[in-house]
Amino acid sequence: QQQVKQSPQSLIVQKGGISIINCAYENTAFDYFPWYQQFPGKGPALLIAIRPDVSEKKEGRFTISFNKSAKQFSLHIMDSQPGDSATYFCAARDGGSQGNLIFGKGTKLSVKP
Amino acid sequence: GAGVSQSPSNKVTEKGKDVELRCDPISGHTALYWYRQRLGQGLEFLIYFQGNSAPDKSGLPSDRFSAERTGESVSTLTIQRTQQEDSAVYLCASSPARAGEQFFGPGTRLTVL
Numbered sequence: 001q002q003q004v005k006q007s008p009q010s011l012i013v014q015k016g017g018i019s020i021i022n023c024a025y026e027n028t029a030f031d032y033f034p035w036y037q038q039f040p041g042k043g044p045a046l047l048i049a050i051r052p053d054v055s056e057k058k059e060g061r062f063t064i065s066f067n068k069s070a071k072q073f074s075l076h077i078m079d080s081q082p083g084d085s086a087t088y089f090c091a092a093r094d095g096g097s098q099g100n101l102i103f104g105k106g107t108k109l110s111v112k113p
Numbered sequence: 114g115a116g117v118s119q120s121p122s123n124k125v126t127e128k129g130k131d132v133e134l135r136c137d138p139i140s141g142h143t144a145l146y147w148y149r150q151r152l153g154q155g156l157e158f159l160i161y162f163q164g165n166s167a168p169d170k171s172g173l174p175s176d177r178f179s180a181e182r183t184g185e186s187v188s189t190l191t192i193q194r195t196q197q198e199d200s201a202v203y204l205c206a207s208s209p210a211r212a213g214e215q216f217f218g219p220g221t222r223l224t225v226l
Contacts, residue, residue: 006155034214043117043204043217044156089155099211100146100172103155 006104019077021107023090031095038087080111117218125224134190138207150202195225
């Protein structure tokens with residue numbers, strides 16, 4: 001059973017465009033929703049995270065939009081750059097758990113110059 | 114300061130052999146997680162250590178998998194009688210506290226022939 005569903009699997013965007021990656025979840029006990037960025041041969045690195053008491057969080061060119069009623073959240077990358085080309089993972093954490101994250105399957109983003 | 118380190122970076126083994134993977138967490142981090150990342154997939158939680166508490170082994174896929182951690186230091190993940198389906202990248206993450214931000218190492222790529 002996939003608890004966090006991520007789409008699309010891959011995404012190609014032109015430089016300067018907006019990249020949008022979507023995630024959906026079922027477990028209402030999730031209380032923390034991070035996005036990780038992973039470059040080839042590297043471990044994932046935290047990019048931005050949100051808690052369900054806010055609907056949007058912005059850090060530079062990266063924005064998370066959160067819809068609690070729809071149990072969906074998305075990552076928007078504004079003015080996408082070739083250096084943003086990486087695999088992006090959404091994740092969720094059960095507030096009653098030990099803190100382990102449940103990850104989506106990832107989106108491979110390619111930003112064309 | 115140094116991040117999370119893992120060794121070896123790559124491991125090729127024959128089916129049926131045992132392998133041991135090592136993780137050095139960030140100094141002072143009490144929580145340590147192991148994840149498995151299969152090709153094209155998201156990260157799959159394996160095991161969690163928090164200080165001297167009993168580990169959460171709920172994600173271990175079979176009894177061939179085990180892990181140890183001494184106090185708040187190094188952890189080793191052991192896979193006995195490896196199978197081809199064990200081929201994956203094994204990622205370790207540490208966190209300064211339970212449910213805190215997780216910092217990932219670069220992973221160990223395991224290939225079972």
